[in-house]
Amino acid sequence: MSLTPDSEVRSRDELVAFVRELHQDYLRRGHEWENQSLDHFLEALAAWMADSPGWYRNFGKQLPAEGDWTFLARALQAATIYE
Numbered sequence: 896m897s898l899t900p901d902s903e904v905r906s907r908d909e910l911v912a913f914v915r916e917l918h919q920d921y922l923r924r925g926h927e928w929e930n931q932s933l934d935h936f937l938e939a940l941a942a943w944m945a946d947s948p949g950w951y952r953n954f955g956k957q958l959p960a961e962g963d964w965t966f967l968a969r970a971l972q973a974a975t976i977y978e
Contacts, residue, residue: 900956904967914971930974930977930978936974939973940973947970950969
């Protein structure tokens with residue numbers, strides 16, 4: 896599972912495939928994730944989304960004003976490691 900700063904998720908189908916890949920990664924190595932419980936995962940998701948303007952700024956990207964599929968995919972992935 897890899898979503899680089901330059902990766903784009905351009906459709907609902909691509910997002911579905913990404914979430915399925917994320918799920919498979921959890922089944923294989925969820926014990927290595929920083930946020931292993933749903934409680935911690937959701938808290939990290941909310942925290943990363945709140946702090947995401949800094950992430951976008953650090954990578955020289957513009958935070959989409961209305962959000963997009965890629966934003967959601969990045970948020971989900973970030974929640975696996977974000978504290």
